[in-house]
Amino acid sequence: MDTNADHRWMQLAIDKAKSALENGQHPFGAVVVGPDGQLVAAEHNLVEQDFDASAHGEVVAIRAAGKALASVMLTGCTLYTTCEPCLMCGSVIIRCGLTRVVYGARATDLRGYTSTLGLHVEEVVEWANREKLNGDTPITVTPDFMRDECLELYARWP
Numbered sequence: 001m002d003t004n005a006d007h008r009w010m011q012l013a014i015d016k017a018k019s020a021l022e023n024g025q026h027p028f029g030a031v032v033v034g035p036d037g038q039l040v041a042a043e044h045n046l047v048e049q050d051f052d053a054s055a056h057g058e059v060v061a062i063r064a065a066g067k068a069l070a071s072v073m074l075t076g077c078t079l080y081t082t083c084e085p086c087l088m089c090g091s092v093i094i095r096c097g098l099t100r101v102v103y104g105a106r107a108t109d110l111r112g113y114t115s116t117l118g119l120h121v122e123e124v125v126e127w128a129n130r131e132k133l134n135g136d137t138p139i140t141v142t143p144d145f146m147r148d149e150c151l152e153l154y155a156r157w158p
């Protein structure tokens with residue numbers, strides 16, 4: 001695990017979340033990095049702009065990454081996201097075969113928010129790994145990465 005690279009990519013996700021906030025969107029940024037460490041997609045939440053409840057930062061980034069790689073599967077890719085993925089995003093993460101997820105703030109850090117159905121992404125991924133939904137490559141989750149920096153985003157969110 002390259003911590004310097006993790007910092008660089010999470011900072012990019014934070015920068016995307018900041019630009020979301022400046023554009024009246026919810027401050028959730030997400031970045032997809034390819035197996036060779038190259039940037040594939042950097043996006044943010046578009047729920048308000050697109051009137052689309054499914055346009056979470058992670059989903060927007062995964063859609064962009066699929067188009068960029070011309071592949072439904074993102075095997076070997078890492079997703080950096082400023083907040084713990086919800087259950088919907090967790091399902092998409094499993095469906096597209098992402099190999100690693102790095103997140104900043106926890107869902108329970110957000111005012112008035114809890115994990116969807118009380119399930120944390122770690123539990124969803126643990127189940128997927130047990131069922132071998134990702135073949136022999138388990139999905140790994142790195143929680144609380146640059147959590148304080150991510151929490152600053154949510155402190156600024158009205």
Ligand SMILES: [Zn+2]
Pocket residue numbers: 056058085086087088089090
């Ligand atoms: Zn989500």
